[in-house]
Amino acid sequence: MHLNLKEIFTAFMVLFAVIDIIGSIPIIIDLRKKVGHIQSEKASIIAGVILIVFLFLGKSILNLIGIDVNSFAVAGSFILFFIALEMILGITLYKQEEHTSVTASVFPLAFPLIAGPGSLTTLLSLRAEFRTENIIVAVILNVIIIFIVLKTSSRIERFIGQNGINIIRKVFGVVLLAIAVKLFAHNIKALFELT
Template sequence: MEFNIKEIFTATMVLFAVIDIVGNIPIIISLREKVGHIQSEKASIIAAVLMIIFLFVGERILNLIGINVNEFAVAGSFILFFLALEMILGITLFKEEDASPKVAAIFPIAFPLLAGPGALTSLLSIRAEYAIENIIAAIIINVIVIYIVLKTSARIQRFLGKSGITIIRKVFGVILLAIAVKLFASNIQELFN
């Protein structure tokens, strides 16, 4: 096991941008108003478990259907690209509406808001480039941030304001767009080698 600070930082930033916990504060606040209390601990732990399980089992599932990690990374780069466009342009491509008070921590918060298709695709995409221990460290860092944001979402919204959240979301959208292009470029070369 060899931890690499650069890999941990980059993987953390990729997941942070894809999960977009800051950009999801308005969704979390409206959900809290609908269902009352959100179990921050439960949502964070379930999201972490889903991401770590998919990190290990996702590649086996791909192998069963005859797809390698590089091919999945190229497909994942397209998803990241569209997620980035969604963040930059302020459009919504995917929206989940109904939430039951009993399952609010799991659905829609843990899945698909936190450990959604974008995050799971990103995990396998970055697995093609980074060591697994660095990705797990990135997941843990993101889950800690997710927990803090879930616990303090009302205060964060008051502090940043609507325009602050919009600016942060657009900045992370541009970062995610650049990461999507890098993932595409490096993995498309592997496919042709």
Template sequence: MDINFKEILTATMILFAVIDVIGNVPIIIDLRKKIGKLESEKASIVACVIMIAFLFLGKSILNLIGIDVNSFAVAGSLILFFLALEMILGISLYKEDSTNPVTASVFPLAFPLIAGPGSLTSILSLRAEFSAVNIGIAIVINIIFMYIVLKTSEKIEGFIGETGINIIRKVFGVILLAISVKLFTTNIQGLFS
């Protein structure tokens, strides 16, 4: 096991920016108002299982369909780029508006809101550079944080306020934009070498 705290910290920050739990607090509150109660434990466990499974099986799935990790990372960097633009500009390029009260804790909360295209792409992109064990720890740290936010979402919104949430969202959007550019430049070189 090659535990590297710098890798864990970097992977944690990348996933935190992509999952954007703080930025999703208004969506979580709206969902809670529509269905009454969210099962925070269920949503956290399902999201964690999806992300860990993708960490270990994602590369095999790509190999099965004939795509290398560098190509996927470049494609992923473009998705992260557009997610960052959404966060910075306050626009919505992807919107999932169907909610089923029975399964809302799993869909859309665990997937695609938390373990969605952005986080799964990030996991595979990180896998091209970091050790799986460090990414796994980063996933668990994010899931624990996400669980805390889900449990206390209404208190957080009351404390930070709408303006605070918007500022945090834009700051993490800029961080995510820089990360997407780095992922793109690193992996595009790998495609041509």
């Protein structure tokens, strides 16, 4: 075990920015209104497990089904793009499914909102640069923050207010759109270089 605080902090900040749990507060609040209750512990643990499993098996799984990391990232950029459009324009592009508190904890909360294509491809990028144990610590720290935000989202909503939530939603929608465009541009370029 070679824990390195600089690596842990860098990996933590990169994952925190990509997961963007603060920007997801409006989505969490909407989901809580639809289902009444979100199982915060379950959502956090499932998201953490998905992230750690993908850290170890991600590249192998993608290779097994014949998909390279760049193609996976391009597909992920489309999902992020449409979620960002929903946030900015206040429209619904995805078919509303009837969620129970259990299914809402897994989908869309744990996956793809927390452990989504952006965070999964980021993990693969981090693995090329940092030691695995440092990335695992960074993932665990992010899961703790995710749990705190999920548990206190109704208090955060009361503190910020509906107008504040709407402003945050639009601002983070633009940020998410920028991340989607960057993810798409970087990986489509890499795909063309491979051919």
